[in-house]
Amino acid sequence: MRKNLSKIKLDETDYALLSLIQKDGRASNVKLAQTLNLSETPCWRRLKRLEETGCIRGYQASLNHRLLGFGVLAFVHVSFAIHTDDSPELFEEAIQSIPEVLSCHHVTGEADYFLQIVAEDLDAYGRLLSRQLRKLPGVTSIKSSFSLRELKKSTDLPLEENKQISNK
Numbered sequence: 001m002r003k004n005l006s007k008i009k010l011d012e013t014d015y016a017l018l019s020l021i022q023k024d025g026r027a028s029n030v031k032l033a034q035t036l037n038l039s040e041t042p043c044w045r046r047l048k049r050l051e052e053t054g055c056i057r058g059y060q061a062s063l064n065h066r067l068l069g070f071g072v073l074a075f076v077h078v079s080f081a082i083h084t085d086d087s088p089e090l091f092e093e094a095i096q097s098i099p100e101v102l103s104c105h106h107v108t109g110e111a112d113y114f115l116q117i118v119a120e121d122l123d124a125y126g127r128l129l130s131r132q133l134r135k136l137p138g139v140t141s142i143k144s145s146f147s148l149r150e151l152k153k154s155t156d157l158p159l160e161e162n163k164q165i166s167n168k
Contacts, residue, residue, distance in 0.1 A: 072125050076142060094137065095115070101117050
């Protein structure tokens with residue numbers, strides 16, 4: 001069960017462990033323990049606690065979408081005309097089953113949802129739009145922007161800044 005993040009107490013060692021694991025998710029417990037000057041069992045216990053509380057959601061490799069045949073990276077604004085029916089919930093449920101959708105955020109502003117989508121090429125993206133996205137419940141407008149060049153990509157959180165704020 002995920003705990004309320006505001007109630008999770010983290011010390012400097014927890015932050016150091018999180019920082020190490022977000023840089024190298026494949027680091028062994030032995031290496032983590034040595035780097036943190038801990039014995040292996042307490043290091044493993046800390047790691048398990050951070051996983052159980054939801055601070056660590058999982059481990060994955062960062063893949064190069066272009067080298068793997070996904071030449072299109074699109075940022076998509078999806079808007080609804082009516083928000084009072086169950087369309088948003090149905091949309092959110094349906095979007096989970098579309099593998100090309102890398103992320104989906106319910107947002108403020110002109111659009112209701114912001115999606116990050118990959119496709120092999122523009123033709124594949126067009127098919128995805130017409131066969132799937134336009135047919136999702138409640139969708140009345142789709143606006144796409146395409147990445148021409150990726151300047152920065154990271155999933156690393158700024159833990160040092162957060163640690164300083166939480167210790168005040």
